[in-house]
Amino acid sequence: MKFKHLFEPINIEGFLLKNRITMSAMPTGFSCTNGFVSKKMVSYYAKRAKGGVSLIVVEGAAVEDKGKIYLSQLMASSETYLSGLNELAEGITKSGAFAVLQLQHGGRLAMGSNPMSASDVSFTCPCTRRDIVPTSMTGDDINATITSFTNAAVLAKKAGFHMIEINGGYGHLLSQFLSPRTNKRSDNYGGSLEGRMKLSLDIIESIKGKLGDSLPIGYQLMADELLPDGFSIDDAKVFAKRLEDCGIAYITVTSGTPESFFNGDGLFAMRSPEGGTSQISRDIKREVTIPVFATGKITNVQMVEDILASESADALALDRPLFCDPDVPVKARSERISDIIECVSCANCNDRVMKGMGADCTVNPKVGRESEEIGTGSSVKKKVLIAGSGPGGIMAALTASERGHDVTLLEKGPKLGGHLKAAPKAPGKKSWITFLDYLQNQLKESNVDVRMECGLTEEYLKDNLPDVLVIGTGVKLKKITVPVSEGREVDGPGAVLFGKKEPGENNVVIGAGFIGSEIAECIAEKGKKATLVEKLPSLAQDMDLVNRTILLRKLDEYGVQFCLNSKLVEITKDEVIIEDSTGKRVEIKADLVVNASGFNPANDFYPKAKDMVNEVHLIGDAKIPRNIHDAVHEGYQIGLNI
Ligand SMILES: Cc1cc2nc3c(=O)[nH]c(=O)nc-3n(C[C@H](O)[C@H](O)[C@H](O)COP(=O)(O)O)c2cc1C
Ligand code: SF4
Structure with missing residues (x-):
């Protein structure tokens, strides 16, 4: 068999997983706006279970209203949600996978204008919640949160889930407590690593106190915050051992928070390195004997096999690859690799959820439509x-x-x-x-x-x-509408991208949408000067936030010049002439001029x-x-x- 390691079973506290591909929690926005499980959600997860994945961690369910991150987030905050959660767990189980419910609290990431956190530390990244200062949690808030997690675990057990997973990653509440950047408390929930770990450990103890070993608990660990003065891999090694001592069943190793993602680090951007957390999962694996999962940007099955073969992880927690193609495991087993639709990390799915829409997949339009009766056969052949x-x-x-x-x-x-x-x-x-x-x-x-x-x-x-x-x-x-001197060539983006035209010393790109901005980066990374001319007040507005931030940082690093709010006046033999934002005429030297001002439909016929x-x-x-x-x-x- 080609993928020997991938199809080796693994035991997690008495549950024998048939292979090493598990699905990790990924927000879909498929529940109803009030947090109830929808038919769409049940069909979506059942389809992935049928596709051969061994265990599914259902997307983070908020343990209390104050922890809810987006409007259509799944809820596990009261008995009201029991029957839907039961249907979800059954759908997964009957389709052949173990069902795990992830329990989540957003902390300062939560909706509304008054979120709570370990301390009153707001975001440093250019995200939509940057201006909100969270309230530092009181002792009563902390006790209430421990109770909410415990009640949600009891609910998950009643609903028929085989395990729960505690969300301690991606900048959510528990990672806000773990991080010295966001936890500035001076009580016993802050300060030393011991204090910063305490909320997570108290929650585990409380759940164990209520349910004993009847409901195994996984922990999603932020093993490296990827920020200066953040939670480090050394802290994570100590914490992982403590998690094992507390009876945690498995650890999923994540890295980064929204702040590090905006720096271009982390797991999700198109430019993030492939292989996800498989380097640091190896470090964590050395510290504990319980199964350790790696996650993030593990985009193909050969990569999964290699990570397992190198003993960097015991299993993989894939989300977008399985969102994108629910049948990865069955296709891998039958070695139909070219039939697998690989995730391209375009960020559309997550972007949509954060904008309050249900996720869908750029490259697989069938995702999210699992509950629809889509007939393959047509009655009349045309x-x-x-x-x-x-x-x-x-x-x-x-x-x-x-x-x-x-x-x-x-x-x-x-x-x-x-x-x-x-x-x-x-x-x-x-x-x-x-x-x-x-x-x-x-x-x-x-x-x-x-x-x-x-x-x-x-x-x-x-x-x-x-x-x-x-x-x-x-x-x-689109045609250039200003005068262009005779003999002066104006090229399209393709000329630079396909290497048909080499940039000169000075180059001007007209239009700073994402295509123009990327062309400027292409030119500047060759050590040549690039100037972007744009009539609007900002660059690459037509791009998702994370990939855009990374692109802008690159342009800055390469010293690309921008002329925003500027009007194109004329293109001469040696220059591009513009009227800048103050109305002043500016002449910019240009050996190469690229027209990236946009496109019109080619539909004359x-x-x-x-x-x-x-x-x-x-x-x-x-x-x-x-x-x-x-x-x-x-x-x-x-x-x-x-
Ligand atoms: C250089 C370049 C980069 C592009 N990058 C992306 C991209 O990252 N994401 C995207 O959705 N479209 C991107 N596009 C636009 C799509 O290629 C275009 O909308 C799509 O091919 C249209 O499909 P159609 O020809 O079938 O209508 C890019 C286009 C160009 C020229
Ligand atoms: S929408 Fe993009 S990032 Fe999301 S699963 Fe599909 S290809 Fe991957």
């Missing part, structure tokens, strides 16, 4: 023509073909992928290549008739009239097509220039609707 092989076009082709239609996909160039070919060339975005590979493999295995170097023309359409035409022909660059074909759909950027997520989801939906 001739479907899809123009454009960007992610939207390919997804539409695969979905329509899977439903039994006769599908032809046209690509006017020599390579599949549209702009998805450009994305992995941008700094820190290499991971997109796995999605392009996946789509290409799926196409090869499908019945889709792919025609390369074949554009959509009137002649083609006349000769091959389809029942349905889907136009996913992407975008064309649409009106003509509508005259020729009964049913015509525009999808992806050809409808409105946006992103991979929207193209993929639109392509999938059209594929289902035909």
Whole structure:
């Protein structure tokens, strides 16, 4: 067998896990807004259990209202939630996995304007909660919190969960107590490591006092805060031993908090190093005899196997890889590796939850729709023509073909992928290549008739009239509307990304959305000067917060110059002339000028097509220039609707 270590069973306090892939807690926002388990949530977790994972840690359930982080967070704060939690535990168990409920308290991360924490220390990162100063918890608050965790554990047991996991990571309440940065208390819950560990240890003792060994407890440990003066790996080694002494069943090793994520460290950004916490889990594993799990950015099964083989962890706690593809374990067992949809760490899922929406997956539009009756078969077989092989076009082709239609996909160039070919060339975005590979493999295995170097023309359409035409022909660059001197070339982003044009000493990028900003980084990392000209007051506003912060830090490190609130006036042979934010005319030397001012849909053929074909759909950027997520989801939906 190819993945020998991965499929070795492991015993956790009498529960024999069939393999080493466990699912760790990941917020989905799938519960109802008042914290009850929804049908969508039950189906979502059951689907992952059916996919072969051995144990599922359900997303953090808030133990009390004051600990709730987002509106649709799952709750475990009273008996009201029992029947839903019971349905959830049963759904997981019946589908073949052990069910674990994670218990969570957000502390200063909690919603509302008056959250509690170890001390009145607010965030230093540019997050939305930066201006809120939490209230330092009193002795009564601490006792009430211990009771809330204990009651929630009793509830989980009643609901049929096999174990619980205590959330002590990612900057939530217990890690706020552990960290000397956020715990400035002078009572017995602060000061020394002994004091800072006390709240976690008291909670465990209280739960054990109530339930004995009848409900094993896992602990999600922040083994390194990744911040100066933060909770360190040395503290974590001591704490891990204490957790074992207190009867903890397993430890999941995490690192970082929202503050360190904004520094570009931690586990979640596109640029975060692969392999997650497998380095520090090895350090923790040396200190204890209980199972230790590694987590974060472990994106493929070979990596899982290697981590296990090197004895860096006893099991893996995967979240986004299983969110993205619920069938990773069964696909790995049958060695169908190219069928696995790998997470690209785009951060969309988490970003959506934090914005109050349910999570969905950029690269797998089926996620979150597990409870819907999505029929694969179509009653009438149709001739479907899809123009454009960007992610939207390919997804539409695969979905329509899977439903039994006769599908032809046209690509006017020599390579599949549209702009998805450009994305992995941008700094820190290499991971997109796995999605392009996946789509290409799926196409090869499908019945889709792919025609390369074949554009959509009137002649083609006349000769091959389809029942349905889907136009996913992407975008064309917006034209520069100011005067450009004769002979002066203005290039598109692709020229830099694909290495067709080398930057000179001085370079100007027009437009500082995320594409323009990434082009500036590409230029500056080669040691050349880059200036971004943008009419808006800020950079890369069209990017998620974490990846954006990292990009801005890189631009700063490389000394990229910005001219914000600036108007383009003219492009001459040697310069780009602008009117800056004060209305002053500024001439910027430019050996290379890149137009990243945006795109227009490339859909000129649409009106003509509508005259020729009964049913015509525009999808992806050809409808409105946006992103991979929207193209993929639109392509999938059209594929289902035909
Ligand atoms: C250099 C470059 C980088 C890009 N990076 C991303 C990205 O990180 N995330 C994203 O959603 N879209 C990104 N896009 C935009 C998508 O590629 C584009 O919206 C998508 O391919 C449209 O699909 P369609 O051609 O099927 O309509 C990028 C585009 C370019 C040119
Ligand atoms: S691909 Fe993006 S949306 Fe999907 S699981 Fe990974 S990070 Fe989340």
